[in-house]
Amino acid sequence: MTQGASLPRLAPAIGLFFLAPLTAEYLMGNVPITHVQNMIGLAPLYGGGALLIREFARRTGRGWPTMMTLALAYGMIEEAYVTQTLWDSNWMVGAHTLEYGFIPALGLAGPWTMFMVGVHTVFSISAPIAIAETLAGSRRTTPWLGKLGLTITGVLYAVVALGAGIAQAVYGNHASTSQLIGAAVVIAAIIVVGVRLPRHTTDLTLLPGHAPSPWVAGALAMASGAVFVLLYAVDPTGFTPWLAEAITLPAWLSVIIYLALFVTTATVVVRWSHRAGWSQAHRLALAGGAMLTYAWHSFPQRTITPIVPPTPPASLAEDLTSNAVLTAGAVALLVVAALRLRQPSATGAGSAATEDDNSHANRPGERRV
DSSP states (O other): OOHHHHHHHHHHHHHHHHHHHIIIIIITTSSOTTOGGGHHHHIIIIIHHHHHHHHHHHHTTOOHHHHHHHHHHHHHHIIIIISOTTTOTTSBTTOOTTSTTEETTTTEEHHHHHHHHHIIIIIIIIHHHHHHHHHTGGGTTSOOOOHHHHHHHHHHHHHHHHHHHHHIIIIIOOSOHHHHHHHHHHHHHHHHHHHHSOOTTSOEEOOSSBOOOHHHHHHHHHHHHHHHHHHHHTOTTSSOOTTTTTOOOOHHHHHHHHHHHHHHHHHHHHHHHTSBTOOHHHHHHHHHHHHHHHHHHTTTSOOOOBTTTTOOOOOHHHHHHHHHHHHHHHHHHHHHHHHHHHSGGGGOSSHHHHTTOOTTOOOTTOEEO
């Protein structure tokens, strides 16, 4: 295959490789767009992780339950080993992220752990995958990488993740041996659950009723996202405590609300997705709601100034300008993705293009093979 033909074939993978870090760190407001040099490490970490998760799920005939479960495992690997923010309260200037709701027996903070669970499972990995797959059209559920591409992606991810993890172990030494072992057991259990979830060949019994409009799914995503980011904004020692003075919330109650939010949102989405009419438009709406949540919340949030490596703080003008540019870019990307859904190739014939959709599924009570 010629080089000119290879580039379009790899376009979805390249897009996801860069979309994941742009969403996870830049759109969130952690890093200004002027710090583009950070992509050298962030793209292999976030983009490589998202690609590996997606490729495994699609190559093995699995779908979103597996991808989101592995996204959770990804987040725990990053925060427990790569950055060790689960154990380090002083990883950034001006915040002590573990003081609010610290659990001495575990050496971590409940609210911060809950926040990281949602951040990586939904925003860092799942939302970029959903948008990239929408843009991929008829290749939405097919593999995007060959053996060489998978190898390169895996090596890039491993080099960055292991390099950062080793550096933390040598120079940081924030976690005890028992904490690292405990995290490994939890992560391994999550991965086992993810790889043992059913494949698409499993019969599906649809629930009664019809899936709501994609606009309703998007509204749910934005409402749940708003509760999620605002809940962390009341953390008085976090990196974005802009609501802490106005709202006083006990840490234990914060954890309960996080868990209730996760369970409620997941239950609603799962039930909707098991009704006739559920489609890629709904998944795009959910991902779009997540991206837009990051976009609006980036304005009250200030950029992060990590202690290692030493990073000069961004000015307010630089911060707000970056937020405006990235928000405009996110809106434009979502519009393009929505238009892509209207093209025949985006919903073309063939099981590979429609295997996640219920728009042509059996009626309630019937079983689909």
